[in-house]
Amino acid sequence: MKGAVLDEAMNVLAETSRPTARHLGPDAVVKSVLTALEELAAHPRARTATAAGLVVPGMVDAQTGTAVFSENLGWADVPFTELAVARTGLPVAFGHDVRVAALAESRLGAARDRHDVVFLAIGTGIGAALIVDGNLLEAGGYAGEIGHVRVAGSEPCACGGQGCLETVASAAAIARRYGERSGRATDGAAEVLARARSGDAVARQVWHEAVEYLATALAIGSSLVGPELVVVGGGLSLAGDDLLVPLARRLDELLTLQRLPSLAAAALGDRAACLGAGLLAWELA
Amino acid sequence: MKGAVLDEAMNVLAETSRPTARHLGPDAVVKSVLTALEELAAHPRARTATAAGLVVPGMVDAQTGTAVFSENLGWADVPFTELAVARTGLPVAFGHDVRVAALAESRLGAARDRHDVVFLAIGTGIGAALIVDGNLLEAGGYAGEIGHVRVAGSEPCACGGQGCLETVASAAAIARRYGERSGRATDGAAEVLARARSGDAVARQVWHEAVEYLATALAIGSSLVGPELVVVGGGLSLAGDDLLVPLARRLDELLTLQRLPSLAAAALGDRAACLGAGLLAWELA
Incomplete structure (x- = not known):
């Protein structure tokens, strides 16, 4: 804390x-x-x-x-x-x-002067904050649970649901999935990414799948709340272009009549x- | 008009x-x-x-x-x-x-005194209007495109995307899908429903699938914008309990930590x- x-x-x-x-x-x-x-x-x-x-x-x-x-x-x-x-x-x-955190990014960081923003925090879990027409959505505390949008079939989630984004694309999930498939322990998602960069096929596949699931969820978010900008925060945002570049490319492929948001890493970090x-x-x- | x-x-x-x-x-x-x-x-x-x-x-x-x-x-x-x-x-x-239409329902109809509402209009196409914290979301005109959330694999949509809700669960899609599978023409979704009621297995299956896709999309909407109420409007809302009862049941099964919205038919009709x-x-x- x-x-x-x-x-x-x-x-x-x-x-x-x-x-x-x-x-x-x-x-x-x-x-x-x-x-x-x-x-x-x-x-x-x-x-x-x-x-x-x-x-x-x-x-x-x-x-x-x-x-x-x-x-x-x-x-x-x-x-x-x-x-x-x-x-x-x-x-x-x-x-x-x-x-x-989204409020801070919109006042002081990567989302200044933007009215329609999805702030996507990817760490142990995945959460989002939605700014639409300049207002941060609350809905009694229920807004922004993008981590529990179903994107991945029947993979069980701790919430009791299935296929939740969080179970396949959070930093914790990336490390866990790599461990399950490779049989090798890691320090976390940063190490999985480092292995992917140096050619580890399992690491590349796990990373690729996470990006695909995140793009699916952001496409859904774009359809519903029409962001002009997606700010990616949380620990996984430290991956920088390894995350943002393929994510932007895939989002561009998935969206049709929706507004295509630009992507940026959080400016205020942790x-x-x-x-x-x-x-x-x-x-x- | x-x-x-x-x-x-x-x-x-x-x-x-x-x-x-x-x-x-x-x-x-x-x-x-x-x-x-x-x-x-x-x-x-x-x-x-x-x-x-x-x-x-x-x-x-x-x-x-x-x-x-x-x-x-x-x-x-x-x-x-x-x-x-x-x-x-x-x-x-x-x-x-x-x-x-959502504004009218919130001032004069089924959503009076509600602050967090999804208004789902199901007719030739499918659109939504989102009311969160008492505000109707605009996002420069991009908010609420729930009809183009991907829920159905690779079925091609007129928008250029794949698997869009609208291609499998609009009134037009229900009639088209019934025609394709049964080889019999219909006047529209109301007739498909009438046939389902009188035991036509193909009609029952098409209806069931539409409800399943709508529940999937509403579960996503619940995760993102946390409605307390979903008002279903458009031509398909005339199906009443044949639509609302199985939809509410399925939504109850799909949601976990999200707010479970109640469902109501639009009060102001067309x-x-x-x-x-x-x-x-x-x-x-």
């Missing part, structure tokens, strides 16, 4: 980063989120702070300030706004990590969600 | 309806649209009219008042607002038939787009 003290120009005055100890269970994670926030609020450079922003993954109800559900972190119905207000004494803005939380906080301040 | 003179309470003071003579080509259709509008504006009950609304199918740029493209009607870049203002002397609001045009006009008046 990451945190920062930000001035109104989004300059980072202080920063913190610590592992999310998810093996300790959801209560421990909630506790450590609140402790991290409290420590930041008590930082000397935060003495004049007038608001805090807090964002988490999973299903988020920004209006009620509740983390409704996270499969990865195991929590349900955590009243984060209430808890964070009690711990910091500050007004707290609460939101969804991917949606606020700080996007943290900066987005800061933007939310400054709206309250 | 349909037109009406509407008072501010959306009461119909006068009405007109005429066939769209698309075999005469796009210029003739544009001309007859404008003639119909001019006649309505000259109607005695329209004497105090202060604005007109005009909506068309296809790709529509509401902001510039242009019908960008229609595959069905064959037109491209028709400056309808300009033409209609010249013909009527009234300020003219211009929009997209499916999107304004007047929805006309009433929606009236709503647009009253916003200008």
Whole structure:
């Protein structure tokens, strides 16, 4: 988890980063989120702070300030706004990590001055945030679940569904699929890509399939919400042109009457969600 | 095409309806649209009219008042607002038939007081209008092309794509697919449904497949924009429970962490787009 003290120009005055100890269970994670926030609020450079922003993954109800559900972190119905207000004494803005990362990219990063944007975050899972007509879609926290669009037949997904994009094209899925087929362990998707670059046929095939599934899902997204730009974020975006070039080519082949979006890597990297939380906080301040 | 003179309470003071003579080509259709509008504006009950609304199918740029493209009607870049203002002397609001039908359903029909709605229009083609967080999505006219989401393998579509929902689940597709498999002509999807009801195995199979494809597309829509309600309009919605009941059941099976929407038939029937045009006009008046 990451945190920062930000001035109104989004300059980072202080920063913190610590592992999310998810093996300790959801209560421990909630506790450590609140402790991290409290420590930041008590930082000397935060003495004049007038608001805090807090964002988490999973299903988020920004209006009620509740983390409704996270499969990865195991929590349900955590009243984060209430808890964070009690711990910091500050007004707290609460939101969804991917949606606020998209907000940050649209205000400060790769999607500035764009009105119709899909922000695709590819990491352990796959999520999206959709900006249409300049508005970031919420739908009560349900918008943007592109990771659970069915693109891959009957492959079972942890969500209970089948063939979900996330099960075949996330960074975690790429590493897992390579391991299953090659019998060789890897450090993750970056290593699979490195092997693909040096000619490993299994790695190339797994990478190629991931790109194909991502293109299928983005074609669907283009049909429904008509983005002019797709910003790819999350760990897999570090692959750069190895991801973006074949993805753009395939999307161009798949789309007909839909608007063909341009593709760009996220500009704010792994700080996007943290900066987005800061933007939310400054709206309250 | 349909037109009406509407008072501010959306009461119909006068009405007109005429066939769209698309075999005469796009210029003739544009001309007859404008003639119909001019006649309505000259109607005695329209004497105090202060604005007109005009909506068309296809790709529509509401902001510039242009019908960008229609595959069905064959037109491209028709400056309808300009033409209609010249013909009527009234300020003219211009929009997209499916999107304004959704607007009418949300103000006056099946989607009142709902903030997150997919309006699915199934007729000769398939289109959707998406309402998220209470806003009707435009995306420069590109939003809602659910008819061109790929759900059916390699079946060729008129758009140049493959497996588009529209090619296998529109009313026209249902009639065509039944004809191809049974060798028997029909009047349309309503007759296919009637035959399915009376035990025709081919008709039952074609209907079942259409429902399956529609459920697949709605599951995708639910993942991306999280509707609380799906309103089914267009000619096929007249099938009522024969369509809605199996569709709802299948959707319930397909969705996992997504919001499960309720399903309803359009309340305004084939007047929805006309009433929606009236709503647009009253916003200008």
